[in-house]
Amino acid sequence: MYNKFVLKVKKICPAPGYILDIGCGVGHDLRYFQECGWKVYGIDNNAGKIEKAKTSCGVNGVQVGDILQLPFRNEFFNVVYCRNVLHYLKIEEIPVAINESLRVLKKNGYLFFMFFSTKDKARHGNTLFLSEQEVDGYFGNWTLIEKAEVSVEESHGGSGLHEHTFWQVIGKK
Numbered sequence: 001m002y003n004k005f006v007l008k009v010k011k012i013c014p015a016p017g018y019i020l021d022i023g024c025g026v027g028h029d030l031r032y033f034q035e036c037g038w039k040v041y042g043i044d045n046n047a048g049k050i051e052k053a054k055t056s057c058g059v060n061g062v063q064v065g066d067i068l069q070l071p072f073r074n075e076f077f078n079v080v081y082c083r084n085v086l087h088y089l090k091i092e093e094i095p096v097a098i099n100e101s102l103r104v105l106k107k108n109g110y111l112f113f114m115f116f117s118t119k120d121k122a123r124h125g126n127t128l129f130l131s132e133q134e135v136d137g138y139f140g141n142w143t144l145i146e147k148a149e150v151s152v153e154e155s156h157g158g159s160g161l162h163e164h165t166f167w168q169v170i171g172k173k
């Protein structure tokens with residue numbers, strides 16, 4: 001089953017067009033977007049995951065890259081999508097990542113970001129958790145379409161089902 005965040009893209013900004021998935025991992029969401037009719041592009045800084053995205057998920061247009069320096073020209077994409085990646089950055093890198101995302105987005109294009117909230121119950125490690133005040137500060141430069149705090153039950157790493165709380169922020173350039 002697809003995660004609910006991809007369905008928001010379908011609802012708010014349906015295909016066709018050019019979509020970039022930043023931190024695409026093994027490409028599950030890109031495969032969905034490809035099936036929806038998008039021309040898909042993805043980057044991830046993990047070369048093994050990019051290889052899997054090509055071989056297991058059958059998505060082309062993926063390459064190794066860093067959110068802090070996107071290998072694309074200005075104003076190329078209709079949608080920039082970034083799920084569960086921002087919280088792996090250092091706090092001072094967040095504005096750089098957001099500015100890069102805006103740079104490669106066309107005017108009137110849409111940004112979809114999902115990342116951990118400070119309300120997350122399973123907080124761990126060096127991961128970043130952002131408060132509402134921080135979200136308002138970092139995402140203040142564009143037209144906000146939706147800002148929601150959502151709780152999702154997940155199972156990964158063999159630790160059974162546990163609840164995570166995320167911000168889902170959707171904006172328009």
Ligand SMILES: C[S@@+](CC[C@H](N)C(=O)[O-])C[C@H]1O[C@@H](n2cnc3c(N)ncnc32)[C@H](O)[C@@H]1O
Nearest residue numbers: 023024025044045046065066067083084085088
């Ligand atoms: C939790 S996974 C999420 C994968 C996918 N977006 C999803 O929702 O299933 C985080 C991904 O972000 C990638 N990543 C972490 N830091 C990154 C960076 N600075 N630039 C690009 N990708 C990064 C990791 O390699 C990993 O594949």
